[in-house]
Every structure is written in C-alpha cells, then in structure tokens.
Amino acid sequence: MSERQITDIDAYMADLGRRARAASRGLARATTRQKNDALSAIADAIDGRREAIVAANQIDLEQGAAKGLDAALLDRLELTEGRIDTMIEGLRQIAALPDPIGAITDLDYRPSGIQVGRMRVPLGVVGIIYESRPNVTADAAGLCLKSGNATLLRGGSEAFESNQAIAACIGQGLVEAGLPADGVQVVATTDRAAVGAMIAMPEFVDVVIPRGGKGLIERISREARVPVIKHLDGICHVFIDADADLDKAFDIAMNAKTQRYGTCNTMETLVVDEAVAATILPRLASAYREKGVELRGCARTREILPEAIAATEADWDTEYLAPILAIRVVSGLDAAMDHIAAHGSAHTDAIVTEDYSRARRFLREVDSSSVMVNASTRFADGFEYGLGAEIGISTDKFHARGPVGLEGLTSVKFVVLGDGEVRT
Amino acid sequence: MSERQITDIDAYMADLGRRARAASRGLARATTRQKNDALSAIADAIDGRREAIVAANQIDLEQGAAKGLDAALLDRLELTEGRIDTMIEGLRQIAALPDPIGAITDLDYRPSGIQVGRMRVPLGVVGIIYESRPNVTADAAGLCLKSGNATLLRGGSEAFESNQAIAACIGQGLVEAGLPADGVQVVATTDRAAVGAMIAMPEFVDVVIPRGGKGLIERISREARVPVIKHLDGICHVFIDADADLDKAFDIAMNAKTQRYGTCNTMETLVVDEAVAATILPRLASAYREKGVELRGCARTREILPEAIAATEADWDTEYLAPILAIRVVSGLDAAMDHIAAHGSAHTDAIVTEDYSRARRFLREVDSSSVMVNASTRFADGFEYGLGAEIGISTDKFHARGPVGLEGLTSVKFVVLGDGEVRT
Numbered sequence: 041m042s043e044r045q046i047t048d049i050d051a052y053m054a055d056l057g058r059r060a061r062a063a064s065r066g067l068a069r070a071t072t073r074q075k076n077d078a079l080s081a082i083a084d085a086i087d088g089r090r091e092a093i094v095a096a097n098q099i100d101l102e103q104g105a106a107k108g109l110d111a112a113l114l115d116r117l118e119l120t121e122g123r124i125d126t127m128i129e130g131l132r133q134i135a136a137l138p139d140p141i142g143a144i145t146d147l148d149y150r151p152s153g154i155q156v157g158r159m160r161v162p163l164g165v166v167g168i169i170y171e172s173r174p175n176v177t178a179d180a181a182g183l184c185l186k187s188g189n190a191t192l193l194r195g196g197s198e199a200f201e202s203n204q205a206i207a208a209c210i211g212q213g214l215v216e217a218g219l220p221a222d223g224v225q226v227v228a229t230t231d232r233a234a235v236g237a238m239i240a241m242p243e244f245v246d247v248v249i250p251r252g253g254k255g256l257i258e259r260i261s262r263e264a265r266v267p268v269i270k271h272l273d274g275i276c277h278v279f280i281d282a283d284a285d286l287d288k289a290f291d292i293a294m295n296a297k298t299q300r301y302g303t304c305n306t307m308e309t310l311v312v313d314e315a316v317a318a319t320i321l322p323r324l325a326s327a328y329r330e331k332g333v334e335l336r337g338c339a340r341t342r343e344i345l346p347e348a349i350a351a352t353e354a355d356w357d358t359e360y361l362a363p364i365l366a367i368r369v370v371s372g373l374d375a376a377m378d379h380i381a382a383h384g385s386a387h388t389d390a391i392v393t394e395d396y397s398r399a400r401r402f403l404r405e406v407d408s409s410s411v412m413v414n415a416s417t418r419f420a421d422g423f424e425y426g427l428g429a430e431i432g433i434s435t436d437k438f439h440a441r442g443p444v445g446l447e448g449l450t451s452v453k454f455v456v457l458g459d460g461e462v463r464t
Numbered sequence: 465m466s467e468r469q470i471t472d473i474d475a476y477m478a479d480l481g482r483r484a485r486a487a488s489r490g491l492a493r494a495t496t497r498q499k500n501d502a503l504s505a506i507a508d509a510i511d512g513r514r515e516a517i518v519a520a521n522q523i524d525l526e527q528g529a530a531k532g533l534d535a536a537l538l539d540r541l542e543l544t545e546g547r548i549d550t551m552i553e554g555l556r557q558i559a560a561l562p563d564p565i566g567a568i569t570d571l572d573y574r575p576s577g578i579q580v581g582r583m584r585v586p587l588g589v590v591g592i593i594y595e596s597r598p599n600v601t602a603d604a605a606g607l608c609l610k611s612g613n614a615t616l617l618r619g620g621s622e623a624f625e626s627n628q629a630i631a632a633c634i635g636q637g638l639v640e641a642g643l644p645a646d647g648v649q650v651v652a653t654t655d656r657a658a659v660g661a662m663i664a665m666p667e668f669v670d671v672v673i674p675r676g677g678k679g680l681i682e683r684i685s686r687e688a689r690v691p692v693i694k695h696l697d698g699i700c701h702v703f704i705d706a707d708a709d710l711d712k713a714f715d716i717a718m719n720a721k722t723q724r725y726g727t728c729n730t731m732e733t734l735v736v737d738e739a740v741a742a743t744i745l746p747r748l749a750s751a752y753r754e755k756g757v758e759l760r761g762c763a764r765t766r767e768i769l770p771e772a773i774a775a776t777e778a779d780w781d782t783e784y785l786a787p788i789l790a791i792r793v794v795s796g797l798d799a800a801m802d803h804i805a806a807h808g809s810a811h812t813d814a815i816v817t818e819d820y821s822r823a824r825r826f827l828r829e830v831d832s833s834s835v836m837v838n839a840s841t842r843f844a845d846g847f848e849y850g851l852g853a854e855i856g857i858s859t860d861k862f863h864a865r866g867p868v869g870l871e872g873l874t875s876v877k878f879v880v881l882g883d884g885e886v887r888t
Contacts, residue, residue, distance in 0.1 A: 288884030295886030415882030437875040439863040451861040458839030460712030462719035
C-alpha cells in the first residue's frame, strides 16, 4: 500500500469527516456484542496478517533509517512480534471491559410525575493525532469503537505504511461484525495540512486528542476549533511532611523518581518539611547517588547536602524527564502547597504524612488531576486506577481530567420518562 | 457609580483575571458554611440597598429610552421590586442547595493496595457574558460562588449601572463572610473589547458561558481561546408514533408548542406517523387555530389539513420562537429519527408512544441533550430536572450537556489514599 495522491487536502479531510459523522450514528446504536465482535475480529485480522504488517513496518524502518531518524525514534517505530502480540492482547482486553454506552443512572421521579435520568452516550467522532508509535492505531481505534465513537486517526508520517497495514485489519474487523467500515478511518496522506484540516471541522469532529511531543500539542491547542483533550507538562511533587513515616517517605520518594525517568507521573521536585529534612535527605541522597540521580537543591537543602547543585528558579518549573531531581526545604504544609500551586503543572502531587488534618487539607486544597496521600506519583495511570485502559492523561479540567479511559470518550444525555405529563 | 475611565482594556482585563485566579484558591477551599453565609449576606445586602439598586436601574432605563431601545428590551432591563425579591429568593435557594465541592465518590481499593476515588472540585475561574437582564449578575454570581469558583461577569452595556449596584452588594457579602472580595468581579467598562480580552485569557479563565442572542454566542464560540459552555438552537420535535395514546399525544403536542412560544425547549416541528395522522391532526389543528398558531405542513400534512401553509425545506431547520408550527407526516419511527437527525439541533426531542420497543429505540438512538417518552419538551429545564438551579442549557456534548446546574461548573480530580505503596 502506498500513499494516495491527494491534491485537495481540505476536500479529502471533509470527505473523511462526513463519512465519519455518518458512521457515528451506526456505531452509537451498535450493540455491545457487535462492538466486542468487531474488536475480536480486528485482533484476529492483525494476528492473521502479521507478515504484511511486519513487511509494511520494514518499509517504514528503512525509509526512517535513510532519512536519518535517531535510534530512539526507530525503536518506537518498530513493530516486533512481541509488540504485535501486545496490540492483539490490548484489543481483547478492551472487548472484555464493560460497555459504558446506554447505561442510565439516577433515574428519579420528580414532583411533576416525570422520571429524569442520565444516559451515557458516545461523543460522536473522535480525532486522534499521534506520532511515531504505530500500535496507537489499534489501541485508539479499539477504545473509540468500544465507546461507540467513529474515529479519524492521523499517525506520524514515519509510520505511514505500518498504520495503513493496521488500518486494513481494522476495516476488515468492522465489516465482519456488520459495523460501518467508515467507523475507523486512517488518514491516507502524510501532508501536514491534514492535521490543520481535522482540527478545524467542528461539524464533523467532536473532540481531538493529540498524543505526542509538547510542540505538537501546543500547536493543536492553539489552532483547534474543536475541543481538545490534552496532556501538557507533568511537573509532579512529593511533599514529605513533618509527621511523615520516614520509611514510607523514603520508599515513595525513591519510587516516584527512579522507577521510570521519562514518564509524566515521575516526581520532578521533592519538597521536604524543615523538621525532617536533616534526617531524611542524607539517606535519600545516598540512594539517589547510587542510582545516578543528579540533585539540585535550594539553599537550605545545600546546607544539608553540600554536594547538591544550586537550583535556579527555572528548576522549579522544569519537567526533566531525566535522572535529575530538584529539592526544596519548606517551613510547613502551607509553604509546600504554595510551592506546588506556583510551580506545579496540576498533574500529580503527593504528601507523605501520618497527620490526619494535614492529609485532609492537602487532598482538598491541592488542585491537581491526581492528589495522593502516602503513595507514589507513579500510580497516576488508567490501569492502576482501574479504568481498564487509557487513551491519554488530561491536564485540563474541562470534560476529562487525569487518566482518561472509556468514560472520557463519552457524554451523557438526559432521559425523561413520562405518562403524558405536561408543564404547567 | 459611573463607568471608570479605562484606556488599556487588555491590561485591565488581565488584572481582573489575575485577581480572579488568586481569589479562586480561597474560594475552592471555602467551607460550605462560609459560602452559604456569603450568599445570605449578598441577599441581605441587596435587600438593604433596594433604593440604590432601583436608582441605578432608573439611570439605565432613562439612558436606554433616550437611545431608543425597544419596549421588550426596556422590560428585560427593568428591576421591579418583584424582580429584586426574586433575585434575593434565588440566592437563598442556592444557599439551600447541597454543596457539590469536596464530595468523594467511588473510593475503591485497587490490587496494588491504594484506594482510588474522585473528588468534585471547582473549575476555577468562570467568565459569564450576558446581555440586558441585570438579575443574571446575582444569579450567576451565586451559582459560581456555591460551586467554589471565582467569577468574572460582563453584563450588557445597557444594564451597566444596575450591574454595578448589584456588584457592590456582592462584594459586601463576600467580605462579610470572610471570602476574597475578588471572588466575584463585575467588569467596569462597557467597551466591547473587554469581551474579546476575557475569552482570550486561558491562563486566567477556565470556562466562558455566554448568555444572550445567537449572534453573541456564535461570535464567542468562534473566537474563544478558552472552553465555552454554549446554547445555540432549540429546534425541538415531538414524534407521535403509530401506537401513541392520542389523548397524551394531544396534551403533549399542545403543551410543547403553546405553553410558551419564546423558550428554547418549545416544540418547533411536530412529526406524525402516517397511521394516526388523519385521526390526530384535525383535532390538534383545531386547538392550535384557537390559540392562533400558524401551521406549515408537508404535502401529506396538507392532504389532511388543506388550510396549512406549504412548508419549505427551510421550515424544518428554523427555530421560530413564535406561534408557528411545522408539521411532517412520516412513514414510521426510522423516518422520524432520520428527520430529527437531519434537522434537529440536538436539544430536546420527545416520542409519544405506548410501544415498548420503539420507546426504547428512540431513547437510545436520538442524539439530543434531552430525549423524552410521553412528556412535554417544555420539561427540559434545570429546575424541573431537580438540579436546583440552572446557569444555562448546553447544546454541546463536551463537558456539560442539557440543563447545566452546579455540577456543570465543577470538575473532578482523582484522590489516592495509600500506606506507603510504590509502583513495581
């Protein structure tokens, strides 16, 4: 399969959008069984077409190498047999999740005699814009399908052939299950104008989810004329309170920083109450040193850890995504929460404390998508939270916040059941 | 009070925004008692300053009359003693509503040992842009305050003095309750650039709710760089199914059209199954004629009601807000739902039927913010639904849909309670 010759990108995207909108009605009323059958059929099609997928991926890898893509990017691009297994397994897991669509809650009688409740419904058409990992094509299509949405997928140009090969499997699965083939469409051009067109069609696209680097996400947020579910920074904090259990504090601070460095829920700044700083910091510093973590501290931190580099103001606002940790010693809970409010990114922040009232205040007053007591920030994740799957993590407050599972791809409508009631 | 001399509107609005953002932290952690005390104090202040409010309103009315505003606009602008009573009563009702903020739901244990739940939190800063009714100043401020948000209010220029007088009462109430005076700010300029500035400050404003004419709302939706909760058309349908109870159908069709003509949840198009059209339409037409409702019908309607005007394609897409009704005879449920999907505005649509399966299909498949069986579309309203109050009705799917009460002004964050757990 090779790239189609498309000259009028706006017309092409409008056509995809129109077809997605038309297909969305069929997907919205699809039964749970139909959707699960389609997910299984897609998984089977991927399993049955492994050779074609690997061959397409090989073309992408060769072209990428020829273009001089770096090793990390080529690694993300590669579809090994193991990664194909993971895609298949992911689709089967989505099939096993409960169907959110159609569920009615809070169906209460009102004084007028009518019953009023809320029914969960799909958003309609979801646009996903992503970069090099071709497995997103199957994952995102699966989540949108299960939640009854039509999907427009726009992957990275470097994964074009891989994405088209996976798209063929998705189309086959939809048709086998009797669902509209246009329910999932993968954009068949690498022209960057396709992204601009997709985010400017509110008549055809109900939400766009960009997944990729900060530059891509900022550009899309700025230019979109449709709602965006987005993830920007993850500047996460752990605050070790004066009444922390210091063994828990040690475990959490080590895990939050060192379990993985490149993830958005990794701690970037450790905030420590002055009452316990001299006790806990040397113990932590020694363990961080063993792991090769560079420490950058405020003046009071450096009184305790003279080997730490002096932190600048910029350090408090930096998402390192690397073995670097900023450390600040503060005079108590209020100073810690002020620091988090001023420098955090409202992603995930944790307090370590045995004090009931301070735990309660931290939970209520810290305005982040995940707020934790005595747990590692690394738990901020759709699977760990029991959402079953995750299409992304939202750092917005509007519509969806924190890890976004199937529910974030839905809305609710009011349902009213009456017996001829009229309003007086 | 008179209009301030403000030369740099962008700087002025940025200052309001910065102060709102700062105040929002205090409001987010305010106790239920503090918020209710503030609502009562504002109500008392309005009650105590009736003379000043009426005097300010008198200036607006005189200036409006001098500018040649029409009688309907002057009527909306007027603050009678009865309307002031209603404002006061509205604030006391908001105080009596349950506080949504801080409520934790679904706090479940996960296999890792952590407990994960969701806590309801304010959105942060809410901007309200509205036109001539000054009572919105008190209503909107009350709802935003109860939901823990800071508010920027931008009323119509013709109600400037009235809004400033009400703003003084709000400020007094906030201070008396120990809440930040900047928690509710009323824009003190009539310069239209203030609206443009407010909708372009995502760093200070979390959502904008425009209330007013379609022109205002479309302009704001097009230009906003912050999320918008908006209400566009209300092209509502009642479908009388072949198995309708015709007495219920008669009552609902009459009430949905004639109880009030100018409201968004008024029926604009009646859709009738061909099996019952000849029975129900003459009876309805006679009653509509008595009420002075003009009928515009499709060809099949006019075979039954020759006196009806021939409907054009444009009629199916028109929100009359007037004693005019479009009528279409269709061949069954699917044709009715196709008509609603093609011509409706996804606001409120009802079926009248005694058939279980068709009722169930209509509820599931019609994609509108309110979907009803055997009830008048006029019930689509925050008070009738038991939301306690209503800041507006959303015709969007994203974030809030249908009547928007306190919950639409909130978001949720994840809360995680642990005992030292780390991720492995």
